[in-house]
Amino acid sequence: MTAARRRDRAVYTRSHPALFALLSLTRCAPVVRIGRTVLVHGTDQYREVLTRLPLDRTATGTTGGIAREVSGGDGVLFDQAGADHRGARRALAAALNASGVERLRPLGREVLERRLAPLADGGSVDVVDVALELAGAVTAELLGLDLAPRRLADAARVAAAAAARVHLPGPLARRHRSAAATAAGQLLALVGDERAAMLAVAAVNTTAAAIPRAIAWCADDGRWPQAADPATREALADELLRVLAPSPLLPRVAGADGTLGGRPVRAGDRLILVARHAARAHDRDPSVSAAQPAATAQLVFGAGPHACPGARLARVQLADALAAFAPYRPVVSRARVDRRSALPGWAVLEVSACASP
Numbered sequence: 001m002t003a004a005r006r007r008d009r010a011v012y013t014r015s016h017p018a019l020f021a022l023l024s025l026t027r028c029a030p031v032v033r034i035g036r037t038v039l040v041h042g043t044d045q046y047r048e049v050l051t052r053l054p055l056d057r058t059a060t061g062t063t064g065g066i067a068r069e070v071s072g073g074d075g076v077l078f079d080q081a082g083a084d085h086r087g088a089r090r091a092l093a094a095a096l097n098a099s100g101v102e103r104l105r106p107l108g109r110e111v112l113e114r115r116l117a118p119l120a121d122g123g124s125v126d127v128v129d130v131a132l133e134l135a136g137a138v139t140a141e142l143l144g145l146d147l148a149p150r151r152l153a154d155a156a157r158v159a160a161a162a163a164a165r166v167h168l169p170g171p172l173a174r175r176h177r178s179a180a181a182t183a184a185g186q187l188l189a190l191v192g193d194e195r196a197a198m199l200a201v202a203a204v205n206t207t208a209a210a211i212p213r214a215i216a217w218c219a220d221d222g223r224w225p226q227a228a229d230p231a232t233r234e235a236l237a238d239e240l241l242r243v244l245a246p247s248p249l250l251p252r253v254a255g256a257d258g259t260l261g262g263r264p265v266r267a268g269d270r271l272i273l274v275a276r277h278a279a280r281a282h283d284r285d286p287s288v289s290a291a292q293p294a295a296t297a298q299l300v301f302g303a304g305p306h307a308c309p310g311a312r313l314a315r316v317q318l319a320d321a322l323a324a325f326a327p328y329r330p331v332v333s334r335a336r337v338d339r340r341s342a343l344p345g346w347a348v349l350e351v352s353a354c355a356s357p
């Protein structure tokens with residue numbers, strides 16, 4: 001196992017060791033049933049669930065269900081149902097198309113240029129801190145809000161972490177639920193409505209997880225020449241997103257009886273879609289010369305009618321981050337896993353320069 005993969009595994013093993021072990025042990029089979037829960041590891045089966053199987057998008061424990069419970073609302077973006085959702089999705093897709101992304105891009109680049117300056121003077125930089133500011137700045141602009149980037153990013157991060165704990169079993173369930181409602185209320189007060197809150201959660205948490213993990217991977221795996229070269233940078237960004245699978249598990253619930261990989265699935269079955277395994281993140285290292293097919297790589301953004309509308313922006317932002325860090329050839333000087341975050345990632349990822357641009 002490469003040093004990059006070894007370090008990156010820690011974001012799973014130090015935050016959810018039992019879950020990581022269960023998923024690793026069962027991944028040889030494309031579909032594994034444990035009672036009413038179905039683990040979906042296979043590439044084709046993962047795609048099949050998201051594109052062909054009717055899903056109950058608001059059931060308890062799914063992304064949409066958690067969003068609805070926590071915000072106390074109906075019709076929020078992750079509910080993923082109804083005409084209201086389709087209209088909002090169309091508007092968002094327009095804001096995040098090629099010209100929309102080019103409009104947002106300078107904001108992220110400005111944050112990178114300013115925040116990476118200490119590397120030139122022999123200082124260090126916390127990549128998590130930079131990624132949060134970048135995500136906050138871009139998301140505030142997308143939402144048309146005049147907010148301090150870190151204020152928005154922190155509120156979105158706290159709300160997501162609290163929401164992720166709502167369904168943990170145990171004696172603290174009531175406390176988790178109330179903490180989640182408070183955090184969601186604070187985010188709502190900041191951004192104005194449930195749809196904006198859900199968009200902030202989706203954009204900030206994925207970006208804050210992905211960019212630091214990608215920078216650590218490049219540092220540990222000697223990828224800076226590929227990151228510096230415009231001819232390989234975008235392919236590297238795509239491959240890193242595939243291998244990092246920043247949103248590694250999609251919890252869903254079957255909305256009707258059907259079949260999956262030729263086996264019966266019943267309405268109400270819990271489906272745990274393992275994006276990390278579907279995209280072959282666990283056993284195919286990033287390669288710019290022999291990249292996995294786009295159809296496989298893009299599974300980390302979901303599939304079908306509800307696939308991530310922010311995928312283009314996420315790719316461009318990561319490519320810009322690679323371009324900004326590469327001239328310094330940074331090495332990781334300090335790293336601490338975030339055990340409380342909604343998505344696997346670093347709480348601190350400090351890097352210092354090995355070269356001056």
Ligand code: HEM
Nearest residue numbers: 080202203206210246247300301302303306307308310314
């Ligand atoms: C590395 C970055 C990202 C990853 C890995 C990621 C991944 C995902 C995944 C797996 C889904 C669920 C798709 C499905 O159910 O088929 C999703 C949905 C979504 N993502 Fe992303 N995402 C990222 C960045 C972003 C950004 C930057 C934005 C906004 C600017 C965004 C906005 C959304 C929204 C609004 C949805 C819900 C779509 C719907 O319900 O129809 N994401 N994302």
